[in-house]
Amino acid sequence: MIAVVAGLNIFPIKSAGAVPVVRAELTRDGLRHDREFMLVRPDGRHLSQREVPELALLHPDYDGGKLIVHTPLAAAPLVCEALDGPALDVTVHRRPCQGMDQGDEAAGWFSETLGLACRLVRFTGTRPTALGGGTLTYADGYPVSVLSDESLDDLNRRMDARLPMARFRPNIVLHGLGPYGEDPVTRLRGGGVEIELIRPCGRCVIINTDQDTARRSPEPLRALGRYRAERFGGTREIMFGRLGVPRALGTLRVGDELAAS
Numbered sequence: 001m002i003a004v005v006a007g008l009n010i011f012p013i014k015s016a017g018a019v020p021v022v023r024a025e026l027t028r029d030g031l032r033h034d035r036e037f038m039l040v041r042p043d044g045r046h047l048s049q050r051e052v053p054e055l056a057l058l059h060p061d062y063d064g065g066k067l068i069v070h071t072p073l074a075a076a077p078l079v080c081e082a083l084d085g086p087a088l089d090v091t092v093h094r095r096p097c098q099g100m101d102q103g104d105e106a107a108g109w110f111s112e113t114l115g116l117a118c119r120l121v122r123f124t125g126t127r128p129t130a131l132g133g134g135t136l137t138y139a140d141g142y143p144v145s146v147l148s149d150e151s152l153d154d155l156n157r158r159m160d161a162r163l164p165m166a167r168f169r170p171n172i173v174l175h176g177l178g179p180y181g182e183d184p185v186t187r188l189r190g191g192g193v194e195i196e197l198i199r200p201c202g203r204c205v206i207i208n209t210d211q212d213t214a215r216r217s218p219e220p221l222r223a224l225g226r227y228r229a230e231r232f233g234g235t236r237e238i239m240f241g242r243l244g245v246p247r248a249l250g251t252l253r254v255g256d257e258l259a260a261s
Helices: 053-057 104-114 149-157 221-225
Strands: 002-010 019-021 023-027 037-040 059-062 066-070 078-081 087-092 095-101 119-124 144-148 172-175 187-190 193-203 229-232 235-248 250-253 257-260
Touching (some): 002 023, 002 250, 019 059, 104 119, 144 193, 149 172, 221 235
Parallel strands (some): 144 172
Antiparallel strands (some): 002 019, 002 257, 037 119, 066 078, 144 235, 229 235
């Protein structure tokens, strides 16, 4: 089967807003600059939309050197250069890793904007994936997330209100596989790029957060729970989309055709 890349999204700051792009470099850690930064509490635990939905209102732009963050929560944007140190011990879902502290100015801006003490860190070191022998930055468990727009169309037909793709925060949006056509796919190949899809994407309360307003509602988690709950690795999860590990690196572009097998 052939899948067309219908969208590409990079999330420079974990749990903050997306940067839609028309091309992206696929590295061993996922799309370049994806989840390169993260906000942490004073004890090093990561901040997430699970607890702080207002993170959705942070809109970052990062070129590899300068980070700019706009938000309606602050009168002026944050503008700072990426720093290379010092390294802090931090955690993502209790899994230890490290991050380079980005300084007091950034920490003060985020703490005031969000109304809680936090610091910005930039990824350093290595993190292994749970399965598949890959590596990642600050993504939860795998470097690449994939979702079909036809799967979202099917979900929307089951609901009273239509939801945008942004609610589900995929790195790669596919078209052409049909509703849930990504479920059995284990490989995506094209243009020298190859991604192995390792497991279904278990969903949490973040998808109930409107990415434009930070308001939370019972949907779509409730709707998905009626027909997309299954067991994986001994736990019952609500599955929607797939998670993968890059195997051959290169450039992905919107409009690219990928062989799905």
